[in-house]
Amino acid sequence: MQKATSVGTGMAKFQELDAKWQQAWRDVKLFEAEPDKRPKFYLTVAYPYVSGPMHVGHGRTYTVPDVIARYKRMRGFNVLFPMAYHFTGTPIVGAAKRVARREPEFVKVLTERYGVAESELSEFENPHHFAAHFARESDLSYRKGMEWLGYSIDWRREFTTVDPHYQKFITWQYRKLYDAGLIVKGKHPVKWCPRCGNPVTDHDLLEGEGVGIVEFTLLKYRAGEYILPAATLRPETVFGVTNLWLNPDVKYVSAQVGSERWIVSEQAVEKLRQQGYSVEEVSPIRIDFSWEVEVPLTHKHVSILPAKFVDPESATGVVGSVPSHAPYDHVALLELQMHPEALKPYGISPQAVAELKPISLIEAEGFGESPAIDVVNRMGIKNQTDPKLEEATAEVYRNEFAKGRMREWVSKYGGMPVSRAKLAVRDDMLADNEAATIYEFSAKPVVCRCNTPVTVKIVEDQWFLNYADEGWKEKARGCLARMDLVPPETRGQFAHTINWLHEWPCTRNIGMGTPAPWDPKWMIESLSDSTIYMAYYTIVHILKTIDPAKLTDEVFDYVFHGKGDAALISSTTDIPQETLEQMRREFEYWYPLDYRMSANELIPNHLTFHIFHHALIFPDRCPRGIVSFGIAVLEGEKMSSSKGNIIAINEAVRKYGADTVRLYLMSTVEPWQDLDWRTNEVEAMQRNLERFYSLAESIIVPPAAKRPSFAQPERWMLSRLQEHIRVATEALDAFETRKAAQHVFFQLMHDLRWYTKRARQPKARTHMLKRVLEVWLRLLAPFTPHICENLWERMGGSGFISAAPWPKVEEGLVDKGAELIESYLRRVLEDVGKILRVTKVKKPKRVCLYVAQDWKWQTYRIAMKRVGEGKVDLGALLREIGETLGLRLHKSDLSKFLQQTVKELRGMPSEELEILETIETDELQILLEAADFIREQLNVKEVRVFKADDAARYDPQDRARLAVPMRPAIFIE
RNA sequence: GCGGGGGUAGCCAAGUCAGGUCAAAGGCGCCAGAUUUAGGGUCUGGUCCCGAAGGGGUUCGCAGGUUCGAAUCCUGUCCCCCGCACCA
Incomplete structure (x- = not known):
């Protein structure tokens, strides 16, 4: 049976077109951008982290800039759209390790889903090989995907972040930052696997993904020569302490910590060591519940009471009691007061316990004297093993932290909001050596892939980028103020991030990357090496021709800042002077970057770093704008590439053709919205495109008529066409690919159908359809370039449609009267139809x-x-x-x-x-x-x-x- | 908690800033008709409810308010999603 579409077996045909035109573009180096007289437009999108195949989410991320690049090119701009690969970072190293361990699940995904041969597996133990495979080699790789999608990328500028040339560039940049005093040394807590001897990221975890590290303050209660460090998240409640809790079932030890003698649970000892405490001479100790201890800061004396809820695994196993504001404490105290006989074994006087009264030190709206007691009563909690206590604690904490104030009687801190008092009390106590700090996971267990429990370790010697520096922040704010942000709502997020960002650890001791120039045992961390690489793109194709050993700081200083003398640098480096000058010209031509595109989830780090670093290194060439993308999901569900349940974009392209995939990705949602890949809609899109193609062919085939006279339907059609040109132009100028695609594809198709029904004179119709198609193809070219090139060629268009001028609105053809008449007729038909139906x-x-x-x-x-x-x-x-x-x-x-x-x-x-x-x-x-x-x-x-x-x-x-x-x-x- | 986004017909999603053309675009799904009539493709029409004349009724999370007029403005309220770092 004959198919209605003349595309025949449409899919195969489309794929042929893809290959044909991609080759044709390559042959004439259509997208290789060189400085010239035209105005330039330079856009980049975050280079992919090549830890797996390119999936549909990436497809969207990279198609948007390509559509914009193609549009701008047609608008007459000299467009630079480059691409590179991010190799730096731990997940690729982690993946290689998983291969080395031959983790069955991962190997299965690799071999069965990602097409890696069993025999090649051993090569994938090398992280560089792993990354290179997914960057360029595999049929699921980024390079192939981007080529198959027909991206107008200047591939001469391709690089990876571990290339020696790039490392020279990073070294240059980091020496600048170091010299500016913005690299500071410090320490910070990390998740650490004692067996691997390494920090671990969430990717390396068997259990405990997403678990945070929380900071506890250790309040130093003194008992003679001993110190009992009680862990708390709420140091400000020290004013309400009534007693100390220890668990009689727990083994406590006394340990020499620095110059002090601490009493902690046995389990806490290793933790303290990991966290940088010098712990020596540990011996078991029996707790004597008759001791009195002195509360830090207040210097009150309180007793020690037994409590089962105290967990030896949590922090130090020593807990201060604040019954007025801590539900656990209140309930535990209540239990003891109701069962005084339980105190007997410990020789504690029931009388003394009975006299303990909660001390209220925080007032919070909506609560009475003691929020903890209110909540416990409301929830009907009776004993300290009740699981509802967790919830009660959370509720009290949340409310007191958000709305609470310290009561006036609290000296020095009275009247202070709890959120502030917490920090003030902590800092004061730390300064007076009445407190210390310990870190703990927010949830347990946390287990490494090697099946070892993960601990918190304080990494000493860590290097930080000092984003806390007020001068730097001010520069970043200045840069932000001059930028165009798409969508505009992201401005608040950026502003907030600039304020909130503080020291960022910028070095790591594992993974691939560039050694820190001032301390080469460390590697520049992967987000930190990706802040200004857009400048590097402008010269990379030239740089590649130079021996990296010659790339001294003077070279970059000259190219990027015009510092020094080209002839002199040429003589010391042996780089031809002309080459140096050419690089300088390239940089000056292309920079600043016009638009940076990336995922909106990167606003809190990468994109803001990008602003910070430009503000410092290229203060006069700050990027002009940022477009933030939404995420992508599959049939409404989240994707997980480590489990292999993704749609590889390369496979989709082979199945549906590049233009189908492109148009689908661009027409369902705007770039900043979340994209949902739905197979049935993609298939529908494919049919739509086939329909379009055969419609176009049917327009091209009949011989052109001489210009006949136009009647109402023709005037209407031309007017509508102008409207679509106008909307599409405005939309693309604002990165609204969906709006543009809706108009230039679906709406125009609708209008054309109406027109073909309406047109009365065959000659005028043939003429008109050709005239519309000529514009239509150009409007569609940024979205579906392969099909459009082919039809453009068929209808005798000159050159590549990719290089053709974007249609302009011809105001003289706008005819509101003609439009009014058609909508009038539609209305009449509708009314008649309605009557017929009723x-x-x-x-x-x-x-x-x-x-x-x-x-x-x-x-x-x-x-x-x-x-x-x-x-x-x-x-x-x-x-x-x-x-x-x-x-x-x-x-x-x-x-x-x-x-x-x-x-x-x-x-x-x-x-x-x-x-x-x-x-x-x-x-x-x-x-x-x-x-x-x-x-x-x-x-x-x-x-x-x-x-x-x-x-x-x-x-x-x-x-x-x-x-x-x-x-x-x-x-x- | 802090910061950001969002709730529109079966689903996705425009419309909200600049109130009226909005029973509300478009896509998907579904239904019907047409087609040299394959349950495929294509085309046409329909798709909140009622209606044997183009009409009426009830809708845009919920409750109020402003207005001749509200999906759009104001107030309150409920719910959902994302980020909060050392890491892509």
Whole structure:
């Protein structure tokens, strides 16, 4: 059976077109960008981290800049769109390790899903090989995917972040930062696997993904020579301590910590060591519950009481009791007070326990004296093993932290919001050596892939980028203020991030990357080496021709800052002077970057770093704008590439063709919205494109007619075309790919269908369709370049459509009157259709249309004028019309009609009113001309049109009286 | 908690800044008709409810308010999503 589409087996055909045109572009180096006289447009998108295949999310991320690049090129810009690969970082190293361990699940994904041969596995133990494979080698790789999608990338500038040239560039940059005093040394807690001897990232975890590290303050309670360090998240509550809790079932030890003698749970010892405490000489100790301890800061003396809820695994196993504000403490105390016999084994006086009263030190709106007691009572919690206590604690903490204030009696901190007092108390106590710090996971367990429990380790010697530096922040703010942000809502996020960002650890001791120039045992961390590489793109293709050993700081200083003398640098480095000058010219031509594109989840780090580093290194060449993308999901579900449940974009391209995938990705949502890949919609898109292709062919094939005269349908079509050009242009200028694609594909298709139905003269039609197609192809070219190139060639367009000029709106062809007439006809057809449906008449014999009589039209026009002017005095208007028309007989008809008319006109938007006013419409003429068309559309034998007051009209039901201007009365037989 | 985004018909999603053309674009799905009639493709029409004449009713998370008029403005309220770092 013959297929309606002449694409034949459409899919195969599209793939052929893809390959053909990609080769053609390559052959003429169409996308290799060199500085010239044209205005430039330079855009980049975050280079991919090549830890796996390119999936549909990446497809969207990279198609947006390509569409924009193609659009700008057609607008006459010299466009630079480069691409590179990010190798730096731990996940690739982690993946290689997983291969080395032959983790079955991962190996399975690699071999069965990602097409890696078993025999090659050993090579994938090398992280560099792993990355290179997914960067360029694999059929699922980024390079292939991007080529198959027809991206207009200048591939000469491709590089990886571990290339020696790039490392020279990073070294240059980091020496600058170091010299500026923005690299500072410090320590910070990391997740650490004792067995691997390495920090671990979430990717390396078997269990505990997403678990955070929280900072506890250790309050130093003193008991003679001993110190009992009680861990708390709320140091400000020290003023409400009534006693200390220890768990009688726990093994406690006494340990020499620095110059102090600490008592902690046995489990805490290793933790303290990991966290940089020098712990020596540990011996078991029996807790004597008769001790009194001195509370730090307040110097009160309190007793030690037994409590089961105290967890030896959590922090130090020593806990201070603040019953007024900690539900656990309140319940534990209550239990002891109700069961004094439990105190006997410990030799504690029940009398003393009974006298313990909660001390309230925080007031919070919506709570009474003691929030902890309120909440415990409300939840009906009776004992300290009740799991609801967690929730109660969270509720009290949340409310007190957010809304609480320290009570006035609390010396020094009285009246302070809890959120501030917490830090103030902590800092004061730390300064006086009355407290220390310990880190703990926010949830347990956390287990490394090697099946070892992960601990918190304090890494000493860590190097930080000092984003806390106020001067730097100020520069970044200045840069931000000058930038165009898409979508604009992201501005607040950026501003907030600049304020909030502080020291960022910029070195790591594992993974691939560039050694820190001032301390080469460390590697520059992967986000930190990706902040200004957009500048590197401008010269990389030239740099590649130079021996990296020659790339001294002087070279980069010259190229990027114009510092020094080219001839001199040439003589010391042996780089030809012309080469140096050429690089300088390239940089000066392309920089600043016009738009940076990346995922909006990178605003809190990468994108803001990008601003910081530019503000410092290229203060006069800050990027002009940032576009932030949404994420992508699959059939409404999240993707996971480590589990292999992704749609590899390369496979999708092979299956549906590049243009189908591109248009789908661009037309469903705007770039900053979340994309949902739905297979059935992609398939529908493919059919749509095939339909478009065969429609285009059917337009191209018949020989062109000489320019015939245009009638209403032609005028309408041309006017609509202008509208689509206008909207698409505006949309693409604002990165609204969806809006643009909707107009240039779907809406234009709709209009063209209407036109083909409406067109009466075959010659005019052939001519018009060709004329529309010529524009249409150019409008679609950024989205579906392969198909458009092919059709462009077929219809004899000159050169590549990729290099053709973008269509311009021809104001002279905008014809609001023509548009009004068509929407009028549509309305008439709709009304008739509605009547047919309601009356369930299937095959009408005859349709009669009655156009409003002159007096109604005259009234209408006068009313229109008055309404357009603003206020309407119905009475005055009535008199005015009565006088003008000299009508007496239908006074009541007139007033009724006028009322309706005014109401209707008032509801009309002023724009439409204006058009109506200015355009001479002869309704009768319009309908007479369109009668044939209406007859065809309704599939009736006869359509008759009358004036409503035509005495000779055929009107058995006297419908004509219902006629109103722009709404003819209808009679159906 | 802090910061950001969002709730529109079966699903996705425009429309909200600049109130009226909005029963609300477009896509998907579904239904019907047409097609030298394959349950495929293509084309046409329909797709909140009622209606044998183009009409009426009820809708845009929920509750109020402003207005001749509210999906759009204001107030309150409920719910959902994302980020909060050392890492891509």
